[in-house]
Amino acid sequence: GAVVSQHPSRVICKSGTSVKIECRSLDFQATTMFWYRQFPKQSLMLMATSNEGSKATYEQGVEKDKFLINHASLTLSTLTVTSAHPEDSSFYICSARPPGQGFNEQFFGPGTRLTVL
Amino acid sequence: EDQVTQSPEALRLQEGESSSLNCSYTVSGLRGLFWYRQDPGKGPEFLFTLYSAGEEKEKERLKATLTKKESFLHITAPKPEDSATYLCAPDTDKLIFGTGTRLQVFP
Numbered sequence: 572g573a574v575v576s577q578h579p580s581r582v583i584c585k586s587g588t589s590v591k592i593e594c595r596s597l598d599f600q601a602t603t604m605f606w607y608r609q610f611p612k613q614s615l616m617l618m619a620t621s622n623e624g625s626k627a628t629y630e631q632g633v634e635k636d637k638f639l640i641n642h643a644s645l646t647l648s649t650l651t652v653t654s655a656h657p658e659d660s661s662f663y664i665c666s667a668r669p670p671g672q673g674f675n676e677q678f679f680g681p682g683t684r685l686t687v688l
Numbered sequence: 689e690d691q692v693t694q695s696p697e698a699l700r701l702q703e704g705e706s707s708s709l710n711c712s713y714t715v716s717g718l719r720g721l722f723w724y725r726q727d728p729g730k731g732p733e734f735l736f737t738l739y740s741a742g743e744e745k746e747k748e749r750l751k752a753t754l755t756k757k758e759s760f761l762h763i764t765a766p767k768p769e770d771s772a773t774y775l776c777a778p779d780t781d782k783l784i785f786g787t788g789t790r791l792q793v794f795p
Contacts, residue, residue, distance in 0.1 A: 679731035
């Protein structure tokens, strides 16, 4: 149980284009999902917390107009990187918190490697 | 400011050579501490949650312990398949990840 998927696993795009990444909880409903970014040999940095049916909460320093998050259903959250630039190249990972879980137990997706040329 | 430090950054062990990984933290409002395993190019895989000082949890060759200021992940008689990066994450109202310990176990 508690499986989270992401699509695509890898994406390469040209500078200036937008990229959408999907995060799905496959066997549970998640009212809360999280988006992280990880640079090589660095820790996971929380970008935003996504709540179903409401606006995402962004961490300080994360541009909400650049990283659009939509949590339209209890099993799907999307992250759209708008007007991507090479500095946005990174490993993006989502996680979901099953209902009824104590505190902040999260299960992570396999990640999406974004390369912006 | 919340801080999490993991040591060592990298650890090379011979198969069967036991060792410990350290996670020290300075955070406000600690609610628990998580350990994850991350393989290259993959998302973190949940290992343990510890909620209070003195708590211990075990899973196969791994045992996690928690004190008020740090947590340890003990690896007993590791195997090559235990090679991965191990991440700790204190839980305040969000998870704050350390940079991890890259463990390599050689046969």
